[in-house]
Amino acid sequence: MSKSNMLSKSGKIWLGKLVAFAKFHLIIAILLPLLGSILLIFQLWILSNILNSVFIDHVNRDYLIYPISLFAFLVIMRATIAYVQELYAIKASETIKANIRKILYENLFANGHMWTRSQVSGAIASSIVEQVELLDGYFRKYLPISVSAAIIPISFSILIFYFDKIIGMILFISVPLIPLFMALIGYGAERASSKYLDSFSWLSGFFADRLRGLMTLKLYGCEERELDSVIKASNDLKDRTLSVLRIAFLSSAVLEFFSAMGVACIAVYVGLTFLNFIHIGKDQINLQLGLFFLLIAPEVYNPLRQMALYYHDRASAHAAVNKIEELFNGLPDLDGSMTDDIKIHKKTINEFTIDTSILISARNLEIKDFNSNKNIVNKLSFNILRFDHIALTGVSGIGKTSLLESMVRLRPYDGQIIFEGYDLINLDENILRKKTFLASQRPYIFQDSVLENIKIAKPEASRTEILEAVRLSLVSDFIENLPNGLDTILGKEGVGISRGQIQRVSLARLFLRNPDFILLDEPTAHLDQDTEKRLFKNIIDFSQNKTLVLITHSPFIYKKMPIIWHLDDGKINNSL
Template identity: 45%
Template sequence: MRDTSAAGRASSLEHDPADALRKPSRAQSQWLKRLAGSARPPLLLAGAAPLAGGVLLVIQAWLLASVLDAAIARQAPRAELLGGILGIAALMLVRACIAWAGERAGAIAAERIKRQVRLALFERLVDKGPHWSRGQASGVLASAVVDQVEALDGFFAKYLPAMAAAAMLPVAFSVLLFPVDVIAGLVLLITAPLIPLFMALVGWGAQGASRRHLRAFARLSGFFADRLRGLSTLKLYGRAEAEAESVAAASDALRQRTMSVLRIAFLSSAVLEFFAALGVAGVAVYIGLTYLGFLDLRWSVLTLQAGMFCLLMAPEVYAPLRQFAAHYHDRAAALAAVTQIDAVFDGLPDVAPAGAAPVAPAAAPAACGPVAMTARGLRLMAPGRPAPVLDGAALSLAPGAHVALMGPSGIGKSSLIEAIARLRPCEGEILIDGRPLADWDEAALRGRIALIGQKPQLMAGTIAQNIRLGCPQASDEALREAARRARVLEFTERQPLGLDTVLGGRGQGLSGGQAQRVALARLFLRDPGLILLDEPTAHLDENTQARVLDEILAFAAGRTLLIATHSPQVAARFGRTLRLAGGKLEQA
């Protein structure tokens, strides 16, 4: 018997019913529609393709009915029918080409829109900074950028073209039957609108189910990623099997939600097929009874060509509605995805139309040389702390100054450095070269400021590739010189592959001190005006620390340098030392 309590615990972890039942707002729906402007030409082509195919379909049906009438009623010779048969074959080939072109245009439009949305989300991640992203579940962010954006594909590639065809073709086909047979046209014109009506009722349930499903999928992604990241800790404390059961129970809950979405989709198809079969059967019964003489509702004799044309067109009236129903769930999935993206990123990003020139923020004037930095009235709160770590702090760095920042662990040294680099929000005023920090363009700011934290970010790849992140255009000679200055060669030369040694994710394969030296090598490839270092020598022995510090000070000559450290020996190498205490900076 299955452990329902475990399933309940897992379900609560990956699903928030109140949030999942929240309907998309009007702004979210309008944002989804505005995305179509990013790929208007291919979307117009995708929407026009089924309409052009519908025009050719009418011609093909009439031509086929005339060929059958000539062959059956008039007993025409085969040579006389050959032209009509070839015409039908040509029309079928042209319609297939038009359908392919429409599908291709829809796919191009969807890919273009998804690419622009992902770029906009990446820009939103950069704008919010690492302080915000560290507070989010990485699995949820990844799911939003990958899975939720991918859910928009069907809306633009399939749903919008199908909606255009479903809105125009059934009515147009029904009206075209009026000159041929008024009764058949009326039967189709009356039954066709009933399908969207009842499908809309079913669609409301499908939309809610899709929102619950996507929300559960995002929660499960974060849940699984967190457990995978902490797998070694779980095994150490004997929780691996219990967490595996929780993941299995959460996966089972997601499977049940997936099945509920499919059940509603099948119900929608059943509604469509019922009314479509009813309409086609009604036309067929009416024409059959007319031919048998049991009905006489016409003013003229119903010819074989007219009857066959009505029978051929009857299922085609419902074909666009069938196509629309097949892709109706794409709309519900897209709206649910937009709701999820809005919740994860605290708002929807602005996506510029295709061809529009990007509006760049006001860039800081190009500058070189050391940076002048002034900070006044800094106030910064840290998560989990009732009192601010900085409260009215002030700091001034003259161009080319070298300053050491000291204080006990947790006092706020790292927070101050991150605030100066605009990586952590804070109250107060920070001026870089006399310009407010908020007014700086991101690229210009990163060119003027270089920061190395206590835990530098290393990527999966070779050591050389990680160093080259500091300057992708750097030559091999410059990269090797930077590695030498940072004392990276001291440990890579003992490796068979040297700088081409492959690291795992997050720099797996290096010690803390080695990772710091790789980050310093990145710094030596750059030309910043302000260098911010947070405990760059904390994991080094005294001998290596002295040599690395020599290289840092030599590189910082003519540049402004602020270094946070616990070591009195390091601070003694600087002409000015500040101490952070009680949220204020004091001269040491």
């Protein structure tokens, strides 16, 4: 978020551009209340005429059937208009929110996993789910009623001024005071909403982090201290929530005060004029005209009352946009969802028919540490030929994993990487993922069955293909011991199986995917010696006619690989 609590000019423009996602539905949602207000004038005039006919003219009720029927028809029409308006407003809001979430997801992928690692997961989830949801009230309620509040009070005041200048003047004086005081309150509302979202985002990340580290907290006896921290943060969120509610009630109270005063002044003036205690103007007000004034006066203020009711939705929307802008270091581009500097130029699969013995080539490659911004790989150049099998070694933290991640565009880098004759930066994402596979040292396991965790690599895979991948990865060694075999549901991050078993599930994805370029980060870590040998044999057999780069600290694997690269001080020492 910007340092100011108020929405920036760019934020207001961005919020305005969101209307384009549901322009038609929003236009209908805005125009229908205006149509309803026109019908309201006729409805109130007919009602005042009916009452005047009954109590003053003593008209027979048989003559009132038509005006009463017309009055009932107008009531039904206005109720129908209100219902349809609500449907269109909901549709507009849901369409806009769906598009925003899609754009934010695209930006998450565009920014890459290194960016997401540096963010609090709770803040990202809060931004995409909770803060986008805060825009609902703005588009569904505030925006349609704000247009009505700008048009209806002025239009009604001009109409009443035509009949009676005194009542018209009362309205012209009292109506502008309401938005004036609402604007003053609005600054406090945005600031309170911003603080609320700060607290909510922080608490989301804090709570999720403590849940993940619950075992560590328990082992070190810190659970009571952290519980107190959670309680303190929850109370802070409660206080900020109440601050938002206080301002919402205050804005409503201010409006109710001025609208009540305006209606009261009109009622006193109409009553005294009707009783002939005061006489200003040419004609005396009759019962029909007096009733019409009294009935329409509250309706002049009604759009403003509704706008005040939903004014906190505007403040919440502004605060949410500020939070999105802060999290993503700028608001996402709504035209292409990603800014020009991170858009990927699309290429077709036919362009990958160039015959070359070099699969991947790096020139002056530099990779920076994400935290310190220092080079961990410096001016590195190398070639990887097709069907090479390379073991990449080096001390921990030297940059081996970073190098592998850069070769599949999962980590930002300077310099140039050429993949099959094309700049890696410009490769189509789908083509790159189809041709490459990276098995990380800490693979992520979803809270789903073992089968679905493997099948994610190839959703359309047959049962036979999956079983073959299970066999090659040695998942078959332990799957029969699980309660429901492949259908056993695992907990988040693989709770229910060991680290070595998680690694084998990850390699099952490799065997199912069948890529051309394989990158493995410590694939046999956490395995016993016998399992390591069997799994490594399957990897080598599977990698025939494929290119393999493998990070390892295992002496057994180190000795079996035909090409060994030793990464030291950002440079590669090649040994055969």
